[in-house]
Amino acid sequence: MDKKSRDYEVCLCYHTTxxxxxxxxxxxxxxxxxxxxxxxxxxxxxxxxxEDLQMILDDMAAESEN
Incomplete structure (x- = not known):
């Protein structure tokens, strides 16, 4: 699954998308x-x-700058 998808399971331990x-x-x-x-x-x-959590933080920070 694409890591940019809202359904992508970021945390496998806690099943968090x-x-x-x-x-x-x-x-x-x-x-x-x-x-x-x-x-x-x-x-x-x-x-x-x-690493994925940091990527999401970075992606959202970049979106808020635009």
Whole structure:
């Protein structure tokens, strides 16, 4: 599945989708990975999703600049 899809499962440990992460970022205004992991309750088990979580943060920051 495309990593840009809202249905893409970012965190396999907690079954969290990109859409859910995007919504959390929009609702809370979180801008850094550590706070996103704490707020969304992801990225603290195996850590395999952290790179994708950072990519989503970067993508959304770029979108808000446009």
């Amino acid at each position: 990109r859409g859910e992460i995007e919504d959390i970022i929009k609702e809370t205004g979180v801008q850094d990975l550590k706070t996103l992991c704490e707020t969304a309750k992801v990225g603290d088990k195996c850590g395999g999703c952290r």
